[in-house]
Amino acid sequence: MPSEKTLTGLDQAAWEELVTRFGGRMWAVARACGLGPADAADAVQGAWLRMVENLDGIRDPERVGAWLVTTTRHEAVRLARRSRGERPGPSALTDAVVPDPAASVVNADVGRRLWLLLDGLAEPCRSLLRLYALNPDAKYAQISMRLGLPIGSIGPTRSRCMSRLRALIEEDR
Incomplete structure (x- = not known):
């Protein structure tokens, strides 16, 4: 239809x-x-x-x-x-x-590399960090409903996921 x-x-x-x-x-x-x-x-x-x-x-x-x-x-x-x-x-x-053209090229390249590294994370890290990146003001209740995570685990999970992403960034350098 x-x-x-x-x-x-x-x-x-x-x-x-x-x-x-x-x-x-x-x-x-x-x-x-x-x-x-x-x-x-x-x-x-x-x-x-x-x-x-x-x-x-x-x-x-x-x-x-x-x-x-x-x-x-x-x-x-x-x-x-x-x-x-x-x-x-x-x-x-x-x-x-x-914008400064050189800065735009560098920012775009860094952004692409960061998204590729983020894609290398396992779930729920990949979805959680994408959600935060695209909706920085998302509330824990919204995230909980969207990802099916208990509200109390969102903060600690986010912290662990950020640590994993930081480690991937360091390896990529």
Whole structure:
């Protein structure tokens, strides 16, 4: 049975796939800009809204993830400036979000290696650390339900898993 079309022209399954694939990364970008949970949620929501508004103008569907991350960063910087009472000048937003190309390459390489090392961990470490990385404000009750772990074991398990990951990082150096 075909799924219902949403107002954006994407079917529900496609929309859910986008949210699953890029939502955690968008959240991490917003939090990396120094936003609290509420403002980070606003930045991510603003980026999704910009996507819906510009859906007809998407020329390269393979670049949607990069577009969403960049748009989230723009939204986060705007919200951070607003919360500090700053008014951006004509080039303030662009200056704030233009990353150093060399740093971007290094960060991407480090990130890829870290995710590969994380994939080498056994369960529940792999899922637990992925969940923390993609949802830094997840509550123990949510993690418990998602992973089927007792609430009291989440902290100690996380600590052991981080130790294993640190050891893998040291071996990888």
